[in-house]
Amino acid sequence: MEQTLSIIKPDAVKKNVVGKILDRFESAGLRIAATKKIQLSQADAEAFYAVHAERPFFNDLVEFMISGPVVVSVLEGQNAMAKNRELMGATNPKEAAAGTIRADFADSIDANAVHGSDSLENAANEIKFFFSDREIC
Numbered sequence: 001m002e003q004t005l006s007i008i009k010p011d012a013v014k015k016n017v018v019g020k021i022l023d024r025f026e027s028a029g030l031r032i033a034a035t036k037k038i039q040l041s042q043a044d045a046e047a048f049y050a051v052h053a054e055r056p057f058f059n060d061l062v063e064f065m066i067s068g069p070v071v072v073s074v075l076e077g078q079n080a081m082a083k084n085r086e087l088m089g090a091t092n093p094k095e096a097a098a099g100t101i102r103a104d105f106a107d108s109i110d111a112n113a114v115h116g117s118d119s120l121e122n123a124a125n126e127i128k129f130f131f132s133d134r135e136i137c
């Protein structure tokens with residue numbers, strides 16, 4: 001069964017909408033195979049977003065991701081990666097389709113509520129970044 005990684009970012013955790021976002025996943029038929037709340041260190045955030053290291057928004061992105069705890073989850077189901085991306089909506093919440101997580105819970109392109117793996121290869125690497133085998137059920 002396909003697996004993907006989700007992060008509920010600090011803005012959404014602060015808004016106390018973790019349960020509402022997890023419900024979106026379950027209601028769409030995705031199963032939560034693992035989940036935990038963690039505080040990322042600067043080194044964690046820099047490593048996780050290393051692909052964006054040369055982008056002008058990198059420092060702001062890292063600062064934002066360590067500004068409070070996040071909730072990381074492994075979502076499992078048919079087409080889990082694409083389904084999660086569809087539920088999330090566009091990166092910029094102003095462009096996100098109505099009814100998506102970002103349209104409903106995100107404030108800006110920086111504070112955009114959720115992360116979701118964007119390829120199966122990234123999903124496998126991102127899941128390993130956060131979870132050991134025995135944490136995934």
Ligand code: DGI
Pocket residue numbers: 052057060061090091109110112114115116118
């Ligand atoms: O996979 P996504 O989160 O939808 O988007 P991404 O992988 O292209 O970018 C990762 C994060 O970096 C994104 O959620 C928010 C931030 N970001 C991306 N593009 C921009 C940006 N932040 C700013 N300020 N400006 C951008 O153009």
